[in-house]
Amino acid sequence: MANVYGRLPFVSALLFVVVSTLMLLSRKQANHAAVAPFEGQAGMSAPVAKVFERACKDCHSNRTAWPWYSKIPPLSLAIAADVNRGRSFFNLSEWSGYSLGRRRGFLLAIETDLKRDKMPPRTYRWMHRKSSLTEQDRALLVNWAKAEGLLLRGKTPSLAKSNAGVPR
Numbered sequence: 001m002a003n004v005y006g007r008l009p010f011v012s013a014l015l016f017v018v019v020s021t022l023m024l025l026s027r028k029q030a031n032h033a034a035v036a037p038f039e040g041q042a043g044m045s046a047p048v049a050k051v052f053e054r055a056c057k058d059c060h061s062n063r064t065a066w067p068w069y070s071k072i073p074p075l076s077l078a079i080a081a082d083v084n085r086g087r088s089f090f091n092l093s094e095w096s097g098y099s100l101g102r103r104r105g106f107l108l109a110i111e112t113d114l115k116r117d118k119m120p121p122r123t124y125r126w127m128h129r130k131s132s133l134t135e136q137d138r139a140l141l142v143n144w145a146k147a148e149g150l151l152l153r154g155k156t157p158s159l160a161k162s163n164a165g166v167p168r
């Protein structure tokens, strides 16, 4: 018995070193320097931006709010991978850097995924109760994606030309 307790300080010290080393190694979780407000870039109204902020921004913008458990390995690696994957699909903080065509593609994907209830991912919803979307939230985002898509269509010269004469 005395032996076990005798080792406790040593074991805690070792654990501390291992965990801090792993934390240093998984420093990838930085938010990029450019934490531009995304609402303006993507033509979101305040209510739309609020829903996006609550349910999507952690993985699809540079404004990720990293929870305390996202710093603890090995969970940290899995969470960072998810965020990086989400951002690499589309990152609303970098929206104005995308071509009009790409933005339209993202908007279509957003509309489809929301209608199929694919996003936010289920595991994320379990961890973040506030990210669950009501029908109304979903409709807000879907309508924004549709309206913004139409607006961009008007701004895309090649498409505008091929749509000439088609009433919008």
Ligand code: HEC
Binding pocket: 052, 055, 056, 057, 058, 059, 060, 082, 083, 085, 086, 089, 106, 109, 110, 111, 113, 114, 119, 120, 121, 124
């Ligand atoms: C926990 C992180 C996370 C959150 C939160 C999240 N996403 Fe995603 N999203 C991802 C990842 C990761 C992918 C990459 C594709 C995949 O793994 O399914 C993705 C892919 C997508 C895609 C493309 C999927 C496809 O069809 O190929 C769309 C559109 C999308 N997300 C929209 C949203 C919207 C809208 C929200 C908020 C309502 C949201 N996401 C919230 C992580 C997230």
